[in-house]
Amino acid sequence: MATRRTPAGTRYSDIAERLERALRGGVYRPGARLPSVRSLCRTWTASITTVVAAYRLLERRGLVEARAQSGHYALVPGAPEPVVERTRLVPTDVSLGQLALLVMKDSRDPRLAPFGPAMPDPELLPNRELRRILAAVARSGAGLDAYGVPPGLDVLRTAVARRAAAIGCPLRADGIVTTAGGLEALTLALRATCRAGQTVAIESPMYYGLLQSIEALGLRVIEIPGHPRYGISLEVLREALDEHPIAAVVAMPAGSSPLGSRSGEESTRELVELLTARQVPLIEDDVLGDLALDGVRQPPAKAFDRAGLVLWCSSLSKTAAPGLRVGWIAAGRFQAAVEHLQFTNAVGPSPLNQLVAAGLLEGGLYERVLRRTRSVYAARTIDMAEAVLASFPSGTRVTRPSVGFSLWVELPPTADAQTIYAAALRDGIALTPGPLFSAKLRYRHALRLCASRWGDTWRPALQRLGKLVARR
């Protein structure tokens, strides 16, 4: 499995693969110290560079953790994680109805246990600082007396370009179009690359907002399995590309939702190369990439794009300001089409919101917010995952996300997510049923739980949910 993701036969990837097998086989329990670099050099007659590269690869995959002055430690938890199986690669129409909107509406009820929509913890958001920025914009009087015309305000585009450079993806400001949030960016990307009736290949499970957008645009879908650690399966994607005309691919290599995976740089580069060779656009949903829970922000696929075929879409909604509705897209050769479609759709995002977003990105506030929240979410996701395993029936699997604040929970096969969703709601608990994350309504025995606000307050609710699952 691992070798298909690294240049075959490279020395360090072989070593990484063997270590990974040992880790997954339970040779090293979570928290255990792994062999030192020096001892591995002896064992494998390899250079220090090679062994360090192998450890780096495992780090990027979230399997080991490097501690300063101390060595490498196993991160793989003992309990198995969910596995997304492949289905037949047949394009299907999407038919989610209006469940997603209902789930989103239901879940804004403050009385419910907040495991529903994937929203950041309001307590962790920089609300005071945003109010200050907003007040400054109000004093300046800018932002209300003129339309925001695509590609958007220069000040924000420059700030986004600087941020992109900081995460290993140098872009020019004039290659960026600001949008009204991440979903607008993704919808524009779909509209710029596909026409109704065409097929897109998407990582699965997939954020339901995007599935709904695909449905509304009349596109067909092939689902490519994701993996909680490695992201989209390049093997299955290659097969799909061989067998079907695919207008575009949607993937989340630097941070997936709901699985919380991070594909690693090698795999991401390979994904870009695979699609470039076939001239298929890659729509990159990178809304979660900045929420790398170990602080190691993987560069987006856009960083490896030489052909202008990657449409990088991101936003501030999961990290700093859900209510601001500001995102962006770097659309490469599709930029003119994106600007045009945005203009025809709703003229362009409000300059007011763009000014506040620029204020957030400038001056280091955004970076401070990320530092503050990443570690909190890292602790909460791990703790909630353990609580799930403790409260839910045996056979339950749960992810330990590398990015974001969602858990993907695979229940025993007899469970029905939609029945559980309805029963949980009656019991004061919000959650998102698995089928929402598939165009084919798969994942009938899976749930997504949002861990962003996890804490002791919500422990009794999770225990009730566990019993409720057990009864079904």
Next chain:
Amino acid sequence: MATRRTPAGTRYSDIAERLERALRGGVYRPGARLPSVRSLCRTWTASITTVVAAYRLLERRGLVEARAQSGHYALVPGAPEPVVERTRLVPTDVSLGQLALLVMKDSRDPRLAPFGPAMPDPELLPNRELRRILAAVARSGAGLDAYGVPPGLDVLRTAVARRAAAIGCPLRADGIVTTAGGLEALTLALRATCRAGQTVAIESPMYYGLLQSIEALGLRVIEIPGHPRYGISLEVLREALDEHPIAAVVAMPAGSSPLGSRSGEESTRELVELLTARQVPLIEDDVLGDLALDGVRQPPAKAFDRAGLVLWCSSLSKTAAPGLRVGWIAAGRFQAAVEHLQFTNAVGPSPLNQLVAAGLLEGGLYERVLRRTRSVYAARTIDMAEAVLASFPSGTRVTRPSVGFSLWVELPPTADAQTIYAAALRDGIALTPGPLFSAKLRYRHALRLCASRWGDTWRPALQRLGKLVARR
């Protein structure tokens, strides 16, 4: 002509028609006093109620003006207004390319004479008050920490419902969905009522943003001529409905762009009845309705909707805050579809902008802004229209709008609007070429001029434009 717009054979409409013929025939010059009610009662052996009703009809059509204690005065200017002729009623694909976005971008250049995009005069906008509202929102801390989920914030929906009631269109707050501006509302309306390949009948000339949206959605178009005083031709519309399957009709009965017409209540009611009888949805673009230059706000078509078939779309962008990007739609039986499509397109408009908009609508500020701006625009449009007639070659026709701040200028038939657009731009003058307002690229010898900032500063530029037109 007039009789098809009023219940045939009613006494007051007969009288109105005769008076209108006299007015248009030049019997009463603009500014002349018309016969008193009392004398007309004698002449026509009619009741006072009947004659008053006839004068009211002429007032609503912008043909006469009632002055307190003094009587009725002729408003019809001597110079003829443009006439939109019908073409063959064949559906066509839209093909505007990206000219509209270029025009919009070009025209933001502050060095250009501001006759280009139809934007309110920034000097007349309530910027100080909006800053105060914004600062209050900033202090409250609301609006940034949560998504805005369709149908939008209750506080804004309630404010919109109150405003609707005030203009003769009582609606419940829960029948309103807030949007990111008027164009998003219109795009959602199109998507909720039509599918790619279907045909919409639209009033022509038509705001190019909507044409671009229609093009991007893959819809076909039949253009129904508008009239600078009476709005969409019901006669031609009826014929089009007889001859073609029409998925929806887009019209602007309470205030059209770019012609500046107002159809009158009778005609609007007839439009709704015509479409209701055939179960065809009416997408009502009412973005300009509040800018009735004589202060007489005609109720939107939605006021006459008993079947839930009218989708009323409006916004604050032309009246108070272009940069705020807040609009709304009352979609009748299509509301669930609209909410769903909005959610899939970009989740929903920012709560921040919605709170500012609610603050604007509450407490009378919006009404004060309308009162202040209507009379200014009334004076500017009339003055600029006269300046056009004085500077442009003979044979030029220009509208005297009943709503809004745009002039529609019909040049002599040899003129080419796109050549003139390019030459004017080189000479520091922004304008919008006529063909942008037609899916069929008609109006090759027409221009739209924005009069919102008209004043002596810009007189030399308009004179240069006149000479430029004469040379072509």
